[in-house]
Amino acid sequence: MGTIGQAPNFAFTQAGNNIMVHPLAGKPAPANMLIAMGALLRAYRDMPDANDPAQRVAFGTSGHRGSAFARSFNEAHILAIVQAVCEYRRKHAIAGPLYLGKDTHALSGPAQCTALEVLAANGVHTRIQLDDGYTPTPVISRAILAHNRDRGAARADGLVVTPSHNPPEDGGIKYNPPNGGPADTDVTGWIEQRANALLETGNREVKRMPYAQALAEPSISAEDFAAPYIADLEHVIDMDAIRAAKLRIGVDPLGGAAVAYWKPIAEHYGLDIDVVNPNVDPAFGFMTLDHDGKIRMDCSSPYAMAGLVGLAQRYDIAWGNDTDADRHGIVTPSAGLMNPNHFLAVAIHYLLAHRPQWSTAAAVGKTLVSSALIDRVVAGAGRRLIEVPVGFKWFSAGLLEGSICFGGEESAGASFLRRDGSAWTTDKDGIILGLLAAEITAVTGKDPGRYYLDLAAQYGSPHYVRIDAPATPAQKAAFKHLTGDSVKAATLAGDPILARLTRAPGNDAPIGGLKVTTAAGWFAARPSGTEDIYKLYAESFTSAEHLAQIVREAQDIVGAALRN
Numbered sequence: 001m002g003t004i005g006q007a008p009n010f011a012f013t014q015a016g017n018n019i020m021v022h023p024l025a026g027k028p029a030p031a032n033m034l035i036a037m038g039a040l041l042r043a044y045r046d047m048p049d050a051n052d053p054a055q056r057v058a059f060g061t062s063g064h065r066g067s068a069f070a071r072s073f074n075e076a077h078i079l080a081i082v083q084a085v086c087e088y089r090r091k092h093a094i095a096g097p098l099y100l101g102k103d104t105h106a107l108s109g110p111a112q113c114t115a116l117e118v119l120a121a122n123g124v125h126t127r128i129q130l131d132d133g134y135t136p137t138p139v140i141s142r143a144i145l146a147h148n149r150d151r152g153a154a155r156a157d158g159l160v161v162t163p164s165h166n167p168p169e170d171g172g173i174k175y176n177p178p179n180g181g182p183a184d185t186d187v188t189g190w191i192e193q194r195a196n197a198l199l200e201t202g203n204r205e206v207k208r209m210p211y212a213q214a215l216a217e218p219s220i221s222a223e224d225f226a227a228p229y230i231a232d233l234e235h236v237i238d239m240d241a242i243r244a245a246k247l248r249i250g251v252d253p254l255g256g257a258a259v260a261y262w263k264p265i266a267e268h269y270g271l272d273i274d275v276v277n278p279n280v281d282p283a284f285g286f287m288t289l290d291h292d293g294k295i296r297m298d299c300s301s302p303y304a305m306a307g308l309v310g311l312a313q314r315y316d317i318a319w320g321n322d323t324d325a326d327r328h329g330i331v332t333p334s335a336g337l338m339n340p341n342h343f344l345a346v347a348i349h350y351l352l353a354h355r356p357q358w359s360t361a362a363a364v365g366k367t368l369v370s371s372a373l374i375d376r377v378v379a380g381a382g383r384r385l386i387e388v389p390v391g392f393k394w395f396s397a398g399l400l401e402g403s404i405c406f407g408g409e410e411s412a413g414a415s416f417l418r419r420d421g422s423a424w425t426t427d428k429d430g431i432i433l434g435l436l437a438a439e440i441t442a443v444t445g446k447d448p449g450r451y452y453l454d455l456a457a458q459y460g461s462p463h464y465v466r467i468d469a470p471a472t473p474a475q476k477a478a479f480k481h482l483t484g485d486s487v488k489a490a491t492l493a494g495d496p497i498l499a500r501l502t503r504a505p506g507n508d509a510p511i512g513g514l515k516v517t518t519a520a521g522w523f524a525a526r527p528s529g530t531e532d533i534y535k536l537y538a539e540s541f542t543s544a545e546h547l548a549q550i551v552r553e554a555q556d557i558v559g560a561a562l563r564n
Helices: 035-043 075-090 110-122 135-148 185-200 211-216 226-235 239-245 264-270 341-356 373-380 393-401 430-444 448-457 473-481 544-563
Strands: 063-067 100-103 126-129 157-161 168-176 218-221 249-252 273-274 317-323 327-332 363-367 383-388 404-409 413-416 463-468 499-503 510-517 522-528 532-542
Touching: 035 110, 035 211, 035 532, 063 075, 075 157, 075 168, 075 185, 075 317, 100 110, 100 135, 100 373, 100 463, 110 157, 110 218, 135 157, 135 226, 135 413, 135 430, 168 185, 185 211, 185 499, 211 218, 211 393, 226 239, 226 273, 226 430, 239 430, 273 341, 273 499, 317 430, 327 341, 327 393, 327 430, 327 448, 341 363, 341 373, 341 393, 341 404, 341 413, 341 430, 341 448, 363 373, 363 393, 373 448, 393 404, 413 430, 413 544, 463 544, 473 522, 473 532, 473 544, 510 544
Parallel strands: 100 126, 100 157, 126 218, 249 273, 249 317, 363 383, 363 404
Antiparallel strands: 063 168, 157 168, 317 327, 404 413, 463 532, 499 510, 510 522, 522 532
């Protein structure tokens, strides 16, 4: 096996990721870069090649995603996936309503129509947003849980048509089972296998009816998902405190599914919320370009968030969400766009001190590539930490039963319990994380950026980076066979190695890679599921120079482990 690829010396984003910055990054998207909408919609009808691995159904941590232009997200994929979901429901006696939502991507509307044609033909009781509106992922999760609180009712589940923050030409669809959270691999594996079997036979076994007929079916009904979600927010966020503080709040939905939520939230609770960009445009022509010169609705990217960051001083607190509103980007007057790890630590520290009804036995959950500052904050509060592999699905059961009070990912996704300690959502909720930033500002008198400085003074100031390094398919496959014994080094950046992990300490689940820790820092490496790269995460509580040393030695350690 050859030497593992060394990562180039890229610039770092505020979130700590290595990137090659495009000359137009952070600038408005030029008209000649916008997608040709007619061509995209025509491409949606193209038939993929079921024998091409790149054109088959493939569920990652957030469902199936792809582009119609690449024949990786087409009508045929939706037909096969939704038919597979219908069969999975019958197999597992899920007979309650299926909540169906969509975001604002160009392909989401057509894909929802296709899904309805299959759901109606299969007799699935399906609920969609009134007036063909958009629905954030957390709203679907909450609706599933609200229905399933009635133990005597048939169980509900849901589908969300969204590729998250991906570029405008992309599409996506994800399934939420009755626990309301992202489906586990045993579920997505079954759906993926069945969907590909359907594709291989030209979808001949798919049940389908014309769209107009589907809408007229009694099994399809429309309702307002927004009103009950908005009215329920006071049970998870101290809205009275935000109102009393008279905060000036700025919100940029980035043209996503939450666009129609913020004005009703402001009116319902008497808040001063300025929606800085209320536009919906499937080409997302109002966006500033991301680091690589692409349009991407990434609320953790300072380039994609340049518009709101430039307005930071106008507001006491501001935030943005991605297109399905399951992620958050917090913008403060003191720090601009916060590093997601920094805000997670702030949110956890604040919540553990301001939610007296939460059980002290409830743990805090984090993914193993999130900052170790969280570990220190949780330990300082005398609480238990659960460290799991990448993927929010690992938190869903704990949030549902209340054994986890907060679950968060370094990629700016999190959710937490209601104020009384019961479940709110079991999927990520960027809406409540934004409102939590306002609550923190209102209650403490400090915006989260200033709050973080106090935490760093107490627990240490971490230096964090994520690097994408080249790796061959053989090297990527070798990650699955690593064990702690694969690491022969005794030290990392001058410090004794304390742990060599290939399974998550919080639940003993395989991490699909390797994590090595010391008292002063750590690194983790895991292969990409879609590209010939591996992702290297590293953190130091000593200095930026120490972090660079960790990164250099980590690449040597990973290379040696894979060769062995």
